[in-house]
Amino acid sequence: MDKIWNSYPDLKGELTLVLDLMKKNVKCKDKKIENSIIELIESGGKLLRPAFVLIGSKFGNYDREKSVPTAAVIEMLHMASLVHDDVIDDSKLRRGQETIQSKYGKDYAVYIGDYLFCVCFKILATSSSLQAIKMDSRAMSKICMGEVNQLNSRYSTKLSIKEYLSRISGKTAELFSLSLSLGAAECDAKKNITKTLYNIGHNLGMAFQIIDDILDYEGNDESIKKSAGNDLKQGIYTSPFIYASMNNPKEFKKFIGNDELEDEDIKEIIKKVKENNGVVDARQLAGKYMEKCFKGIDSLPNSEYKEILNDISKWLLLREY
Amino acid sequence: MDKIWNSYPDLKGELTLVLDLMKKNVKCKDKKIENSIIELIESGGKLLRPAFVLIGSKFGNYDREKSVPTAAVIEMLHMASLVHDDVIDDSKLRRGQETIQSKYGKDYAVYIGDYLFCVCFKILATSSSLQAIKMDSRAMSKICMGEVNQLNSRYSTKLSIKEYLSRISGKTAELFSLSLSLGAAECDAKKNITKTLYNIGHNLGMAFQIIDDILDYEGNDESIKKSAGNDLKQGIYTSPFIYASMNNPKEFKKFIGNDELEDEDIKEIIKKVKENNGVVDARQLAGKYMEKCFKGIDSLPNSEYKEILNDISKWLLLREY
Incomplete structure (x- = not known):
């Protein structure tokens, strides 16, 4: 488990229960399938989303019997969407491990993703409410x-x-919002607090993703070629690129809509994005969401978990990797 | 809509409501997505599964407000799985129309299938019970x-x-069982009747699929090359082939596990399957399930819908196409 959770032993203990519940629920006759999913569960994602569910729950009448399954469902929905994303992106690695689609084939990965979706709704129907299922399916x-x-x-x-x-x-903010608000709603938190948590999740998710996209342009040569380069080659343009191209359209015209970018082009683009204030402007955009996020957290009633949410948001938004 | 339903005007009217509800629920901002799904809904599947839900409901306290949404969910789950199956099989046509994956690409089809799954659970959470969601997710x-x-x-x-x-x-029987029993359970039918309907669904589904596999060997040259040929080339062996190869292992050794079968091989296999009693033995297997199916129907309390279920089962199991 990520070492961030060492600072919050209670939360860490509950996240362990979440992982155990996930493993218990993917048990099936076919051991090859079961093992490939358990490997995925153990491959060490940050567990942000289930932690958000647990934190949100603490703003209501915390009930482990409700919150742990809800957290497990959210992490499993996230996993299901990652498995399908890897099919689309043809990704070879995820969290440093070979992806299901690379290991067992795309066909297999499509069904494993579907199976994970089914397991999610099975857990929800067993230990949750129709309200939670409605929120989940809408968000999904x-x-x-x-x-x-x-x-x-x-x-x-x-x-x-x-x-x-x-x-x-x-892509990102919706599941952050859902996580923080679902835990609260399931534990009967006040409506205005649930709404505030939803908004915090949205702003945190937006800032997190914008920063993720900025870091793609600020890494070392190798990491840039992988992340920003991959996006650009697939025709996915993120905020630093969009701002830079709005600031200096002529310079970017030949790259936009171009599906034959070479590594040399990527190098040139990254240089030009920086020269034309793409990163600076994107940082400002992220700043706006960060401000709203921390203002939201500030407005929550004082508690241990308000502080934890504040800490984790800082950790996520002020990282440089 | 398939002309079979013309004989049952009440059921036909309700199936129209099912289609309308499906169309209403897939409405979304992206019109391209919405239209591609509506095309699929209108492309004229047999609507067997939603009809089974409605028929099952009639054995309880029939309530249109529960049964129509449940029927819509079942047909949509079926559609979602077809969309993903087409991705796996690389199918170009489905129900005589170009498949979503052929028209818009595999990536698109993976997400459309996921979206359909989400819509299913959204409808269930809005108009159904936790029991139904549990039954659905287990079956899926x-x-x-x-x-x-x-x-x-x-x-x-x-x-x-x-x-x-x-x-x-x-692959087939589970959704038949679910359809017949879910409608009944949702309308509070007696437990033993719900269980009988589940078993009828299972036996009907098994017989239906075995006959489907038999018909692959009995069609004209062109249709055989398409259906049985496709399965064999993909290494999928169905009952006529399995029986024939058990009856005369030597004759089939070279074909089993062979991933380079040519059209000439397919022709030879079909001839040998018939010569070695593959079709005869598979018919006998189907017969066993048919018998159980009609025995189950026979044990249901007398009603208009018992007759309809009997008619439709005959239509499905005695077809020659």
């Missing part, structure tokens, strides 16, 4: 739509920050 | 496992009827 629909939008907008020559924001809202 | 897990088993057993040289039966049980 939005996330799917976000992914489809990203597919549809590939190589689009009409770049806009608005479209970028709507894309990352579905 | 089994169906996914069935698909994975089919993938894992491709080109396997260890042919067995037991393995074939377990494969088609997940």
